[in-house]
Amino acid sequence: MENKIINLGIFGFGCVGQGLYEVLNRTKGINARIKKICIKDPNKSRPIDSSYFTTDKNEILEDPTIDVVVELINETEAAFEIVSTALRNGKAVVSASKRMIAENLASLYQLQAENKVPFLYEASSCASIPIIRNLEEYYDNDLLNAVEGICNGSTNYILTKIFEENLSFETALQQAQELGFAETDPTLDIEGYDPKFKIVILLLHAFGTFVKPEEVFNFGIHHLNDFDIQFAKQRNSTIKLIGHCRRNNGNVFAFVLPHLVKEHNLLYDVYNEYNGILLESAFTDKQFFVGKGAGGTATGSAVLSDISALLYNYRYEYKKIKQNNQPAFTNDVKLKVYLRYKTPDQVDLTEFFSIEEKYESSTWRYVVGTINLQKLKDAAWLKNKDVNLLVLE
Ligand code: HSE
Numbered sequence: 001m002e003n004k005i006i007n008l009g010i011f012g013f014g015c016v017g018q019g020l021y022e023v024l025n026r027t028k029g030i031n032a033r034i035k036k037i038c039i040k041d042p043n044k045s046r047p048i049d050s051s052y053f054t055t056d057k058n059e060i061l062e063d064p065t066i067d068v069v070v071e072l073i074n075e076t077e078a079a080f081e082i083v084s085t086a087l088r089n090g091k092a093v094v095s096a097s098k099r100m101i102a103e104n105l106a107s108l109y110q111l112q113a114e115n116k117v118p119f120l121y122e123a124s125s126c127a128s129i130p131i132i133r134n135l136e137e138y139y140d141n142d143l144l145n146a147v148e149g150i151c152n153g154s155t156n157y158i159l160t161k162i163f164e165e166n167l168s169f170e171t172a173l174q175q176a177q178e179l180g181f182a183e184t185d186p187t188l189d190i191e192g193y194d195p196k197f198k199i200v201i202l203l204l205h206a207f208g209t210f211v212k213p214e215e216v217f218n219f220g221i222h223h224l225n226d227f228d229i230q231f232a233k234q235r236n237s238t239i240k241l242i243g244h245c246r247r248n249n250g251n252v253f254a255f256v257l258p259h260l261v262k263e264h265n266l267l268y269d270v271y272n273e274y275n276g277i278l279l280e281s282a283f284t285d286k287q288f289f290v291g292k293g294a295g296g297t298a299t300g301s302a303v304l305s306d307i308s309a310l311l312y313n314y315r316y317e318y319k320k321i322k323q324n325n326q327p328a329f330t331n332d333v334k335l336k337v338y339l340r341y342k343t344p345d346q347v348d349l350t351e352f353f354s355i356e357e358k359y360e361s362s363t364w365r366y367v368v369g370t371i372n373l374q375k376l377k378d379a380a381w382l383k384n385k386d387v388n389l390l391v392l393e
Pocket of ligand 1: 181183189
């Protein structure tokens with residue numbers, strides 16, 4: 001596609017779509033222009049000329065002059081339908097839809113191979129941080145041991161406001177929604193589903209392992225209370241929602257869980273909607289990537305970077321899959337956790353390998369102990385609002 005102007009057909013004109021529009025307008029050096037934007041609601045007032053818009057998806061998908069489809073909508077099934085049709089029609093596709101991608105990774109991989117067209121999705125994981133391309137290009141070997149970090153901007157924003165400004169959870173969440181960081185359904189953020197989708201995507205690019213989102217355990221910050229916050233503060237720590245994948249005895253495990261994070265940890269200083277990713281590799285030890293993980297223009301910048309990469313015929317090669325020594329996924333790993341509850345009948349402490357600290361008061365109780373990740377994933381008792389979990393370093 002070098003030296004030509006590429007015509008973009010965009011699906012969705014919400015926070016990210018508008019962010020991309022702004023970023024494109026301010027980037028003089030890119031040979032790309034928006035030809036059409038497909039939207040759902042024609043009656044909504046839009047900040048740009050109405051001639052851009054259509055409600056007919058085929059005006060993009062079947063227009064031979066449109067080279068690249070940019071998919072930025074909310075609905076998972078509709079997004080998959082658009083992306084797969086576009087790939088089958090021989091169009092390159094850029095997407096930011098982490099849920100759709102995570103849930104359909106194997107099919108999307110297949111579709112790219114069958115149709116020999118690129119599908120790029122840097123914006124889907126950690127927005128402005130170029131993590132997928134780093135995993136694909138720089139870490140194109142099997143020396144990588146772990147990928148972990150903060151990969152949800154909204155929950156990091158909420159936790160920052162709680163710890164740094166003593167804001168209530170509800171006020172902080174409302175701000176995250178107003179700033180365009182949160183998902184349309186914010187439970188996806190606060191219960192840890194959104195970062196899990198990102199971890200599933202990163203896991204494939206880091207290790208070549210396909211995992212379905214439902215295989216990975218996620219627990220968010222929805223049960224956090226003042227007692228937990230005090231527990232963290234008394235230990236000169238903060239709380240961060242962390243996604244983690246790591247090689248372990250020839251396998252790889254992954255999860256998204258709230259962690260107690262001490263000051264020496266690089267993730268401690270990642271604030272607001274910023275994300276931070278730590279990579280661990282055999283000879284480089286730790287490397288740290290930080291950047292805005294949510295918001296229209298931050299995400300739009302990553303989409304722009306993918307569009308620009310297409311001009312140079314870039315595509316993911318999924319080198320780890322081709323290297324053919326991908327680790328198998330497992331939930332069989334021990335974690336040291338803090339488990340807070342109100343009454344003993346709310347939890348099953350027999351599931352623990354060991355308990356090293358126990359606290360009881362007239363209001364809250366907690367234990368610190370070691371438990372298997374699979375046990376946590378299976379624990380129905382974690383659904384009780386009185387029960388909260390934090391991973392300890
Ligand atoms: N809701 C997401 C977040 C948006 O807060 O990180 C970016 O993926």
